[in-house]
Amino acid sequence: MPQVKIIAKNFMDMVASLPAIKLDMLYRNQFICEAILRSMPPLAKKYVLQMLYIDVPVTAKSLEEWVLADGSSKHKVAIDRLIQLRILEVIDRKKETSYKLNPTFQTNLRKHLIYGGILPREPMPSNVTVRLPTSEELDAYAHEQWECFLLQLISSGQAEKPTNFSSSMMRIFQRGLLCQREKEAPRLTESGFQFLLMDTNAQLWYIIREYISNSEEQGVDQADLIAFLLELSFHTTGEAYNMNTLTDDQRAMIKDLSDLGLVKLQQGRKDSWFIPTKLATNLSVSLTDSSSRKQGFVVVETNFRMYAYSSSKLHCEILRLFSRVEYQLPNLIVGAITKESLYNAFENGIAAEQIITFLQQNAHPRVAEKLPSVPENVTDQIRLWETDLNRVEMTPAHFYDDFPSRDVFEAASDLARVHCGLLWEDAKKMRMVVKAEIHMLMREQLRGQNK
Amino acid sequence: MASAPSKLYADDVSLVVVLVDTNPFFWSASSLSFSQFLSHVLAFLNAILTLNQLNQVVVIATGYNSCNYIFDSSSDLNQSFENGRMPVMCSSLLQKLEEFLIKDEQLSKEVPEGRIKSSLLSGSLSMALCYIQRVFRSGALHPHPRILCLQGSPDGPEQYVAIMNAIFSAQRSMVPIDSCYMGAQNSAFLQQASYITGGVHHKPQHLDGLFQYLxxxxxxxxxxxxxxxLPKPVGVDFRASCFCHKNTIDMGYICSVCLSIFCKHHKKCSTCGSVFGQAQSEAASTSDKKRKTPET
Structure with missing residues (x-):
């Protein structure tokens, strides 16, 4: 597998890329219908609702009439998405395209609207007296577990308590994020750096995606996993659910998920229970949502100094990516954003925008109230330093000299000019530089003249 | 205004405050029965909640004499689970609605005959706005709020001032008021409310298909x-009610100081107390009896 390009890609893209039969099977599950509806762009959601109780195909033309002129691009995106997810079935008849909702999806969604959201499974009855973790404890648990996993991911040695993932599994996660040269400590790749700066939800999706594609290789059905994950996101945070309600595959998976901090396992006297954390219930929320936003910790001052109120090793590692860490106190990391540290980051393939969004997203609550949360002179300078590196533009080109005569030279330079490929010429010494794209053309022309 | 853009969630997260008209005088005469209406509305509420995990729905019942919150998705859904087959949302909503209707009926016995059978829209609008203001002030992030009035009863002219004040405060805090009028005559109040706040006003042609309209x-x-x-306003009824007799009027007298409206000439403004001059010679005003008088 070639290096994975990390974009904050939605899980739904993965769903959309499933084969048609599997998608149709997924739609038999009511929760998946709901989760998929939620993941769509606003206009697409709107169209689904509008067409939910229309049983005859709707022509593409009348659909277009719903939108104003300046919304046509959004309209196209919405329709494309719907077709991609096979929610809209395209019927071509007599040069007229019309759309119809996927019948399974339609019936399930109708059922959902009429009977309301039913929970996937019953939570633990209240008469069982087991102390459940409070929501703060649960959040802390999820956070700790996730951080531990990340730390192990980027530098296996540093984690205090290793997770139960086998090293082969870990290697799969690391694929694309780390690169290891012989007998050297593994280094983060460009996408590895980008991964660290993404928000938790995006990171989670990335890991889950790797996890799912890996399970596929091991013979577990991808659609089943996706269905279970989506179902999990509809459970109530902090309620305990009985493990007996799960299938064997799901039970195996939930152990892995607890390592990621998605669920907390609790052993009762007779049964064992799993308690979904916020990480799990946020799974089906689209990535742009800030609902999962954590409490920030970074304060950046106008003099480029940075104070991070955090005791986490992971945070320190992340900050080290683009700043010079000066002191590390028990609950405070003091650093400075310098030109050198930033150049280091740029070299590693981190973009200025990524650093800025990271600083903004993780701004300490005190400064987050202010606008802008990161001083403007700092953000501007970070961008300027990045553009400094981009002052030189590379164009592949060929250099020509030793022309037999001035006529040949002039004919050649004219030809290059006509094709907009002349980059530089020195008429006195009869030399020129021409873009590589038209090299073949030039060669033919020159050969023809030589004869 | 009240909401800084940075405090909003992503584009389409919404808080919908639905004002449901429960006026028995209207529903007893309507072609659509109240229970059918409720099933349309419940499905609609479900749809809103389905659209986005962060969407929030609040239902306020507008009765004949009173109004009250009957459902709030942010608190009610987390309550303990009903064992029956009915989903939590419906059962808790219906239960509260029933309690509300009984209370509302008890109040109505004390009301004299003869007034227009309107429901207390001004009260529920104010409640909705209060709720939205609370959302604005609490927490760092909040959804885009809007109000939806599902109204059937005719306008009560005596509520004119209160409703207009609610409309203007909604406009100030940039909360659109959508209105769906199910009664026979169109409602001037709701038309104005939607027009001023930038909401949508619509009067469905066929009430059976209410769900599709919603x-x-x-x-x-x-x-x-x-x-x-979306439906554009056509011919909004801008008529006002006078402050003295609560009649809907086309032309009247306006206080030049506080813009209060009166159907007859008064010596003194009842709202701000400014003393008006003599109405110009009685003979002149008989020719055009009712006109706006900018006299001090």
């Missing part, structure tokens, strides 16, 4: 509204 028009989140064709 989905097509009123389920549209504020973000998508800028791309979609």
């Amino acid at each position: 989905m097509t028009i009123f389920a549209t989140d504020l973000h998508s509204r800028s791309f979609l064709h």
Whole structure:
């Protein structure tokens, strides 16, 4: 597998890329219908609702009439998405395209609207007296577990308590994020750096995606996993659910998920229970949502100094990516954003925008109230330093000299000019530089003249 | 205004405050029965909640004498689970609605005969706005709020001042008021409310298909509204009610100081107390009896 390009890609893209039969099977599950509806762009959601109780195909033309002129691009995106997810079935008849909702999806969604959201499974009855973790404890648990996993991911040695993932599994996660040269400590790749700066939800999706594609290789059905994950996101945070309600595959998976901090396992006297954390219930929320936003910790001052109120090793590692860490106190990391540290980051393939969004997203609550949360002179300078590196533009080109005569030279330079490929010429010494794209053309022309 | 853009969630997260008209005088005469109406509305509420995990729905019942919150998705859904087959949302909503209707009925026995059978729209609008203000002030992030009035009863002219004040405060805090009028005559109050606040007003032609109207028009989140064709106001009824007798009037007298409206000439403004001059010679005013008088 070639290096994975990390974009904050939605899980739904993965769903959309499933084969048609599997998608149709997924739609038999009511929760998946709901989760998929939620993941769509606003206009697409709107169209689904509008067409939910229309049983005859709707022509593409009348659909277009719903939108104003300046919304046509959004309209196209919405329709494309719907077709991609096979929610809209395209019927071509007599040069007229019309759309119809996927019948399974339609019936399930109708059922959902009429009977309301039913929970996937019953939570633990209240008469069982087991102390459940409070929501703060649960959040802390999820956070700790996730951080531990990340730390192990980027530098296996540093984690205090290793997770139960086998090293082969870990290697799969690391694929694309780390690169290891012989007998050297593994280094983060460009996408590895980008991964660290993404928000938790995006990171989670990335890991889950790797996890799912890996399970596929091991013979577990991808659609089943996706269905279970989506179902999990509809459970109530902090309620305990009985493990007996799960299938064997799901039970195996939930152990892995607890390592990621998605669920907390609790052993009762007779049964064992799993308690979904916020990480799990946020799974089906689209990535742009800030609902999962954590409490920030970074304060950046106008003099480029940075104070991070955090005791986490992971945070320190992340900050080290683009700043010079000066002191590390028990609950405070003091650093400075310098030109050198930033150049280091740029070299590693981190973009200025990524650093800025990271600083903004993780701004300490005190400064987050202010606008802008990161001083403007700092953000501007970070961008300027990045553009400094981009002052030189590379164009592949060929250099020509030793022309037999001035006529040949002039004919050649004219030809290059006509094709907009002349980059530089020195008429006195009869030399020129021409873009590589038209090299073949030039060669033919020159050969023809030589004869 | 009250809401800084940075405090908003992503584009289409919405808080919909639905004002449901429960006026028995209207529903007893309507072609659509109240229970049918409720099933349309419940499905609509479900749809809104389905659209986005962060969407929030609040239902306020507008009764004949009173109004009250009957459902709030942010608190009611987390309550303990009902064992029956009915989903939590419906059962808790219906239960509260029943309690509300009984209370409302008890109050109505004390009301004298002869007044227009309107429901207490001004009260429920104010409650909705209070709720939205609370959302604005609490927490760092909040959804885009909007109000949807599902109204059937005729306008009560005596509520004119209160409703207009509610409309203007909604306009100030940039909360659109959508209105769906199910009664026979169109409601001037609701038309004005939607027109002033930038909401959508619609009077469905066929009440049987209410759900489709709700989905097509009123389920549209504020973000998508800028791309979609929605009903445009045609001929908004801008008539006002006078402050003295609460009659709806075409022409009247306006206090030049506080803009209060009167159907007859008064010596003194009842709202701000400014003393008006003599109405110009009685002979002159007989020719055009009712006119706006900018006299001090």
